[in-house]
Amino acid sequence: MARTMTGAEIVMQALADQGVEHIFGYPGGAVLPIYDALFQQDAVKHILVRHEQGAVHAAEGYARSTGKVGAVLVTSGPGATNAVTGLTDALMDSIPLVCITGQVPTHLIGNDAFQECDTVGITRPCTKHNYLVRDVNDLARVLHEAFYVAKTGRPGPVVVDIPKDVQFAEGSYVGPSNVVHKTYRPKVKGDQEAIRQAVDMIAAAKKPIFYTGGGVINSGPAATQLLREFVRMTGHPITSTLMGLGAFPASDKQWLGMLGMHGTYEANMAMHDCDVMVNVGARFDDRITGRLDAFSPGSAKIHIDIDPSSINKNVRVDLPIIGDAAYVLEELIRVWRARTPQADKEAHGAWWKQIDGWRARNCLDYKPRDDVIMPQLAVQRLYELTKKEDVYITTEVGQHQMWAAQFYRFEEPNRWMTSGGLGTMGYGLPAAVGVQMAHPDALVIDIAGEASVLMTMQEMSTAVQYELPIKIFILNNQYMGMVRQWQELLHGGRYSHSYTEALPDFVKLAEAYQCVGIRAEKPGDLDDAIKEMMSVKKPVLFDCRVHKEANCYPMIPSGEAHNNMLMGDDVSEEELEAAISEEGKVLV
């Protein structure tokens, strides 16, 4: 039954009816009526951030660690433009969000009013969909639609821009069940014939590999379980993108580690040499494929994806299956069971033997040092000391992110929150705020770099206000490490502006924020310092001083093929010089 209420009340009612428990936001003139309605209810708890970008990243962390839709509330103009980086990040990584933005009153739209911006215009290319609500009687429907669009199909961020007069106006409220979308109908069930063909191809493969991505995690816990079941039924090797870590347990013997630019040697070599590739919920991103015309040249490719536009975008595939990962995997298992294919033991044995040969290369090895903490060691010790905890890891972007992906081993999905597609420095700290909000008793660690974390450092204040004991584990090398590494490889070691000459004292900074600062400078200090960090029930800034010029290996130089990796232990000056072709230099 339709009820009459103000636009602002409709917003709060819709959020409550959509099951929103937490909303991340920042008030301002154009959202004051909504903040007033927020003040007068208990269903939705508001977390006041220190910058709107932080609100969106926090909501992303919240969404990724729970599988729910993240909610954001910001004001017009700068509130909306500050949210743009987070929205783009969520679009690139397919994270479901609903971001409500205030707007100047409808009669002022287009007049260059104070704190006016064309929010729907600006956010059109960085959202899955957006709305400007001009009539209060559309508001409830639009909000419910926004949640539906955000979480179904390939998830993504949705903006609902609400002018201030619409927030004040009275209109009728409809509940979520009455919303049917006119045009938006994502396809979730894969084509049966294609699924049967996929089983045929996998059954006949001599050198198969599973290559999985964030789509498996986005699909939900069922997809993860089904993936594990199917991969174990077949006995075939599996690798995953950065976004997909945790869908398959890293401790499993079928696991080859992450693939791609900084993936493992065995994963990339297996991708290059396989004869059947089964892509589940990944998108052949350029970090994964390397040189396109040399990408896995001899394989037949099966691509399972919910988004038809991911099919044949970068790499031509032989068998596309459009559908939800969980549904398609369930059908694959059903058809596989009915068929019970005879495994080609000889071929698969030879394939695993080849893989074991690549594994023996120990591609993640690095030269240990006694005098200085190697960043890889820092992540390894962090992993060893925290792996038995209920732990969630976020990261910033750069070398530390890749070391985290290589050395922190994930057994479960939704435990790893990192900015993959957009590569947003400053993502990890606010994301940790969101994760901790959703999981108050868990150990939430942001594996950070000192340059990235300074971009959103102000959110420490949010963590202190809401007593969120997030741990910011900073691998501090005083460089923008990945920029420095590329300058070393590509630009003759001319470290143009990648060294931060002035940094805050992170221990004192922690004290200024009224949380706890810990510093580790020698390998011998590391374990005790990490244990101290874990025992503190407050937010911690952990300043881990690491080797300043360590590089992240192995690496597929840009523009090169999977089977042309640079390894960390034996790179000579000449190899570095020759590693990247002129063509590769223009790539990012």
Place this chain on the structure above:
Amino acid sequence: MDSRPISNEQHTMSVLVDNEPGVLARVIGLFSGRGYNIDSLTVSETEHEAHLSRITIVTTGTPMVIEQIKSQLERLVPIHSVNDLTVSGQPMERELALIKVAGKGEKRVEALRLAEAFRAQVIDASTEHFVFEMTGKLNKIEQFVLLMKPLGLVEVARTGIAAIGRGPTRM
């Protein structure tokens, strides 16, 4: 597998959209943001009751890009359907052009004679000019415009292509 660009193809797509604010901006933004070509684009409401508009886009790209354009368009939320008319069979394509020609004497007579031959209508005239209205296929209009050049062509306005599939069924 080889994924390098093969040869470019021109395709005409008919896109049925909800007639709501911003929908054209979404389509155009998609093309500019992803670097696709627009050779021609026309849009108008076609079913008032159902609030539907039809956008006709002529675009050029490799088969892989054309496939991408279709999937990317289908991904936009307010879009009902995308039909690649070039794939479904040679579509009927027409364009309307208004052509202004100024001149006197023999040139003026010649312009009128050619207009008759091309079945163009005179919709405005003075002793010094004609405005011709012409509907037809792209190459017919282009040929006529080319002929008018030496005869005093002043300016041309064109609508872009409207297209519809052959046969008795709707898209």
